Amino acid sequence: MAVSSAPQTTNRAGLSKNDYKGAPSTLCSGCGHDAITSQIINAYYNLGIKPWEVAKVSGIGCSSKSPTYFLNRAHGFNGVHGRMPSLATGVAMANHKLNIIGVSGDGDSAAIGTGQFVHTMRRNTPMVYIIANNGVYGLTKGQFSPTADAGSKSKGGRANEQRPIDICAMAIQLGATYVARGFSGDPKQLLTLIEGAIAHKGTALLDVISPCVTFNNHEGSTKSYAYAKEHEIRIHELDLIPHFEPIEVVGEFEPGQRREVRLHDGSFLRIHKLEREFDPTSRSQALALCVQAEERQEFLTGLLYAETDRQDLISGLNVVDEPLATLPDERVRPSKAALDKIMAELM
Amino acid sequence: MAVSSAPQTTNRAGLSKNDYKGAPSTLCSGCGHDAITSQIINAYYNLGIKPWEVAKVSGIGCSSKSPTYFLNRAHGFNGVHGRMPSLATGVAMANHKLNIIGVSGDGDSAAIGTGQFVHTMRRNTPMVYIIANNGVYGLTKGQFSPTADAGSKSKGGRANEQRPIDICAMAIQLGATYVARGFSGDPKQLLTLIEGAIAHKGTALLDVISPCVTFNNHEGSTKSYAYAKEHEIRIHELDLIPHFEPIEVVGEFEPGQRREVRLHDGSFLRIHKLEREFDPTSRSQALALCVQAEERQEFLTGLLYAETDRQDLISGLNVVDEPLATLPDERVRPSKAALDKIMAELM
Amino acid sequence: MAVESILPKAQGAGEAYSGEPRVNDWSIQVATANGSGSQSANLVLLRTIFNMGVPVGGKNLFPSNIAGMPTWFTLRAHHKGFTGRKKEVDLLVAMNPETFETDMAAQAPGTVMLYNTDLKVPGQLRDDLILYGVPFTRLAGEVSPDVKLKKLLTNMVYVGALTHLLGLEMAEVDKAIRRQFKSKEKAANLNIEAVRKGLEYAQANLVKRDGLRIERMNQNGGKIIIEGNHAAALGAVFNGVTVVGWYPITPSTSLVEATMEYLQELRVEPDGKATYAVVQAEDELAAVGMVIGAGWAGARAMTATSGPGISLMSEFAGLAYYTEVPGVIFNVQRVGPSTGLPTRTAQGDLLSTAFLSHGDTKQVMLFPRDPKEAFDMAGSAFDLAERLQMLVFVMMDLDLGMNYWVSDAFVYPDKPLDRGKVLSKADLDRIGSFDRYLDVDGDGIPYRTLPGNEHPLAAYFTRGSGHNASARYSEKPEDYHYIMDRLTHKLETARDYVPEPESSDAGNKIAILAYGTSDLAMAECRDQLRQEFGIEADYLRVRAYPFSRSVHEFIARHDRVYVVDQNRDGQMRQLLTLDLPDDQHTKLRSALHYDGLPLDARSITDAIRAQEGK
């Protein structure tokens, strides 16, 4: 919550920031992924979500190691390469009371994990889905990933020949209901985007440009820290007004220069328009913006698309209120009479 | 070649239609896939391509059985479910002289094969890629596939809850260079689209609505023959002018109502505009059209996108002119001196 | 004589049969095309014989195709209960012009052939068969002129002819048809009329020239008719499955589709809300991923698939093994390798499943033999999976899954669900410590907690990479050893938890060891060995892998053990070889059957007697 109140030592759940931390990071010092971790910690803390009500899921990669580094008191599952979404879907089905956060990489989600990524977007599985996007496979030492821009240079100086996958454009096209792009070097905006993602019900996809300082931070790379810092264009300024905070009246914006997107938990995102006339609740505008950005080679950040009235996967399944995982025997085993009846019919 | 000359018994390769046929189909009688097969036969025949210079590849499904039913004199490979594109890529790498045609289904390419589909579009692997799209898994008896429209009814009467995947929109978004939608019930247009696809160099993706008469041809289905027949909107009329045929002068169109897309082999597609102002060489127009069609639930057919100047995968690899597969030993085994030099360096 | 030219008069002509009748001991094969609707007729036939109290079994042999290709239905009735497939056909019902000649050619002299005189088939009729010709198409046309309906009714006409020839009770046929068409009374009446047409025609025109006959018995009390896939589905639904992730593949599809139907019927609460969640995944990798995610979060989760799906699940199966997550996978086996024969049966995935995934992985398997056991084992599978914190593979096959079986009725499972070693917040309060991967009880099985548990000690991190007893990342040799050796120990413990084998041990030197659907042919096989070759063989039916200790003991008591496998490589024999003490290996012999058809007793009898030198 970028519009935050005075410093405090505990949040509304009565927990301190420490309760949201994880094990010390073992990533390279300066890795963008650690910056994302920090904002994840801040977001859950700010929103006062109890960490044990969160489930952390990831694939394989440097990025996928991140869940170890936040929310120690949440269960975490570091699965296999590219398959985080299916694990997350299983968790959501088993216990829809959990807040699920998945962390993945551009290799994990846009290479080996493409299929699971695509179908999770389509299903609108309720989860926060963060892709720490550095344009390379960090953990295997710097091969181009499918998000590397055409012409971007490898550490060895080779230019990438492939057209990049635009994760956000794909997600919007496929039906994800909250799609944003952030930058690990823009912590304030990133925090807001993560908070919004947590407050959203459905798949909240965050493509966070997160420079790999070891293998993709050189001159000629379009995913280096310097490049991203220099080229980032925020399509708007954002604030999250959490559902538990009284709305302050802010008068400093021109009318028509501001709009709000109401999220499921009652929070809303307040959008202050910048240069472009752009409505993030329009799928076709969002897609057009992405195509344009690709053509102009622009690095846009902000909330690209939000659709808050679409049913998520679990709502569609119409399950009982309690987690399925722990329903008592009598609610998951039909009666003897029921079996007898079936047997009689088959005799 | 829809604008075709008088009936003839052999084509310019001196072959008869029979030389392009395959084994008798074992699909359900009336299956849309067989109608596609017929136009594939016609297209190769019309263009006078020698069948043994073609390689046929497919996945698993009723649709993927089709390659048995055309071009008996071409080698064919019916692989595993959803993995036709990687086989095709391997074939293209091994022997880039072959004309590759892949046939797949909506389950094969948009469910289990999503990853391979996506990355083949990105790579622009030179091949004709036909998806016989019936909105169901035919071979496993009628489950919804990911292209089933939201609200479309199953044979048992259940409505599909998922948002559909628009194969063409995905392909355009990802970088395919020839993207068209056809309908098995519109043979004339389909023939032209296939001919254009064959003449194109790069990935030519054809999403052909091809009703499953056994499991998805009922009232309430948006992939039934009747529905498609009734709802098809051709975005334009098309002719293929093959490179070996003199261009006829046709005067019956208003100026500005016609344009041509020149294909790699010197053929071109002549487009007669219909209702919409639409330029199939503009990626953003093509995407916008798809979004609009989805919103309006329109079934559009025609050439959605063509990009004829992008390098295909094989050109990018800069391989020798001859097929790699059969290069003689001396061209694929460096000299003894080369090994000795390396050994000396390592000593 | 070409079939086209046969006159109705000639079809039933000849001497009336005067030999001994062959009562309740025959096999029928019906040759049709798939998609022609013969399934109803065949089921009516099966049901009628069942209702007459005679042991009976039926099997479909169908192509991997939707419509128009040849299909056969084989039915076996036997007073001693030998209802497995029999190689020899006693009565052929030839309805398919495409296969008419080969079907006819395949029969032994003296076989009965009932055929459709309206077929346009070139070629000669064999005169060493007992022929009955009936104008099925014409008779059906008399019931309904509608082309589509006529095609369907044609099949019912042969039921009528068989009613006459075998002596089926028309009242039971009537009942079976009404049951088949349930609420659709009009359809039922039309079908009954078609049967009557066939019956009357046969009565009037066919002189009975063979000995095949049915006589009422009383063997089917308390029995049901059901496909194995439906049985497994019921087992899951009655044993608390809550999460299903799946991807269609023959022959497992109907298992999940039945599960969905039963869930909808039995597991929706009064307020309309479901105590289950089913998602059709985009592929098998996602399906098993959902199962593992759900299992990790504490749910009873399952999927069903067949060979190609199992292969695709390989990487995830290793994750579940090493991270110790429960889940149930029904592997309804079909013929491999690769796509193989998708609509034919085999037990060909034992080795690949036992060693599914790289790097010292091992998996647990159960082997149900019939629908009753499919029901029971679906339950045991969930209990075992949660008890052992492993995937459990229920190794069905197409024969069990997709054929209608006469089975004992299922018994309501009244033992509480075994949810395994899960620690609640209260438990943690009491114990005061928690190490996810520590062997506390000395059985190799650690404790776990579920996400959502708010106890400060509850949360842990699950990873498929190296970890120590406290679930922390570790590459230390001693930590690696600890976990790996404990996993071995856990698999040893599993021997005590898995279903015990069933055996009949009369102290003979020779024994037969079989598993799964092979069991159906084993009584007959032992009977043949005894009657025809004087070979007395004991019998053991393996029900699970890892093997119970009593499997070892049984083998130790015998000199030669014939291991029956429905695969080329003798996979069960191989697993036994790897498990038994080395000095027991010479006892094992293979008796194999692997052509895609359900096992018949004769193949095994032959394999054994040959190796016994008889």
Place this chain on the structure above:
Amino acid sequence: MAVESILPKAQGAGEAYSGEPRVNDWSIQVATANGSGSQSANLVLLRTIFNMGVPVGGKNLFPSNIAGMPTWFTLRAHHKGFTGRKKEVDLLVAMNPETFETDMAAQAPGTVMLYNTDLKVPGQLRDDLILYGVPFTRLAGEVSPDVKLKKLLTNMVYVGALTHLLGLEMAEVDKAIRRQFKSKEKAANLNIEAVRKGLEYAQANLVKRDGLRIERMNQNGGKIIIEGNHAAALGAVFNGVTVVGWYPITPSTSLVEATMEYLQELRVEPDGKATYAVVQAEDELAAVGMVIGAGWAGARAMTATSGPGISLMSEFAGLAYYTEVPGVIFNVQRVGPSTGLPTRTAQGDLLSTAFLSHGDTKQVMLFPRDPKEAFDMAGSAFDLAERLQMLVFVMMDLDLGMNYWVSDAFVYPDKPLDRGKVLSKADLDRIGSFDRYLDVDGDGIPYRTLPGNEHPLAAYFTRGSGHNASARYSEKPEDYHYIMDRLTHKLETARDYVPEPESSDAGNKIAILAYGTSDLAMAECRDQLRQEFGIEADYLRVRAYPFSRSVHEFIARHDRVYVVDQNRDGQMRQLLTLDLPDDQHTKLRSALHYDGLPLDARSITDAIRAQEGK
């Protein structure tokens, strides 16, 4: 005494060594952090010893992490050529503050420890070790004040100290450094200066109190230093690979990356065009799909991967088996199950690879022991794959693939490439018939044609579903049997084509059987058994699966055969058990090592002597 407080003076103090020198028989362990650039220093050390003609081996033990985590380099020099890993460290170079205490604690009394006195490490130095302290950081700082450079140079300073302590020839150190930094002369000079700093400091301050010494020998003539992955890459490039589809995974990545480099260097024609095509796939399923597609179209195609990738390739591997398509897969094994220990070594994928894919599938494996053999077997793999029309798995491991090995130089392969049974148009003109899956030659291997062949008989349809000898779709039992039994026969034929085992058989009763990198420790192990326990053991090294017949013969000649496996489950022993006649099984014993570290002789010696009751 806390390290922080050690005075330079104290570090080399004490009595000068007066015992027997230990010449050319010691192991060094260097403890650093990964990403700290110690690799260069270690290579210089290795190269210097190599150049002094002393048998030597070096191994990296590194974490699955990019930077900052502990790493160890172990180096073993031995006059008899025992250069495998040794459990005991003779000389520890302690550079990593994080692991300082545990590294020190792990050593046996009397071990030499060279350490950085500039480290800030709490705790006491052990007084039962032979300690040499050197202010490495300060000395490096004297060479360059640049922080980054200083960090790198620190490592070179210990090379200098060791030069003094061991008696390395400074001229060779100099040469090794110049070679290491090739064209970068400035860097080379800086590094040499750093070495000199260390050397001079040591000469001035350290009294030699241990016996470890080097003496020039002449054992490395005609030898090279290379990583196994580079060797395999060269093997592929010199044996006609044309298509590579791959997906990165440790420890196989460098195999493909080296292949790409060599291809670029050696396989581009004068007009700049390539005789190869490499595509980085989106995953392993696509990578192997490309290989199979290319193999089908006639190319020599390869991929490289490790356990998780192998598991993912399972479905496709079954397709290749059943459709008989060639391809080469390098499996650079790491520790499983699942993600396991990605940067540790194992031989854990034998069973899952042998049975990769469902339904009676079997695969071919080769087991190279060192770089020379990796080079040779890369060639054999392509020949075998095309000859057998199968996938061939080259079972490397991390130890071989990613460590620098001293190896015999590679011999140029001058036999023509064996492209197998491929029929051209001319062949078909001559023969006049073609049945893709027919066993014409009685060896189980059919003929094939390639796409593009214009002969009217050439085209056939390849499918993973049932097919007959003419490649037509078939579900017929007899067709299925024919193909499956021919495939079995083909695997029998393979026994004659795969590389023969290597053995040394002196007629002893006991034998050791090992494969792959285990070989490196076996001479030492046999030496230990002989010297210390009087056990004389023969030796056989298996080089391929299916096994050559001579493997059987060797085992038949012995009473007890110890099978050395770098995995928990004794996987090679299991494969042998499944292959040998039953009465040979009691001969097999396991000697296992599975903690992720390269095999050391002692572990196996201990396992064997214990089972021999010594």
